[in-house]
Amino acid sequence: MKPTSPSVKKRHGSLATYLVLAIIGNFATTLLYLLGREAIKRSSPQHIPDWAFPVLIAVCLFNLVCVIALFRWKKWGFWGLVVSAAVALGVNVAIGLGPLAAIGGIVAVLLVYSVIRRLVRKTSPAIWTHSERMLPTTWPHLLSASIDT
16 A cells, blocks of 8 residues: 655645745845834834834734745734734824825735635635635635634
8 A cells, every 4th residue: 555645735826926025025124124214214204103113023023924824824824914914004003104004914914815715716625725724715614624723
């Protein structure tokens, strides 16, 4: 009897591209906040309080962890991005960014959600069967299964 090989996990190209760009973008933004704090404060039309930079750096680093988790098929990474986007929205509103700039993180999460939802519907078996956690897009057909948290 031949030993069974583990199933190959395939990721759609558009999702992989988005995740790689998110990793690069969050890393670059972290460096920008770390190294360019004074330049950002000088060039910004609104006053950015000193507390905002450590919080935004933490959000970017948390985003990196979550995006890498998504890349490694961990669904908690998606939920981490949701929490991160909510925190970033609060910070952006608190420092006085306009409404369009403030909702950038929410738009990014909605983009990830829409890509994942579309891929779940188009793949058989569902693309997230490789992961150990369930996203809302996969729950309806798995309600009888146990969902670990």
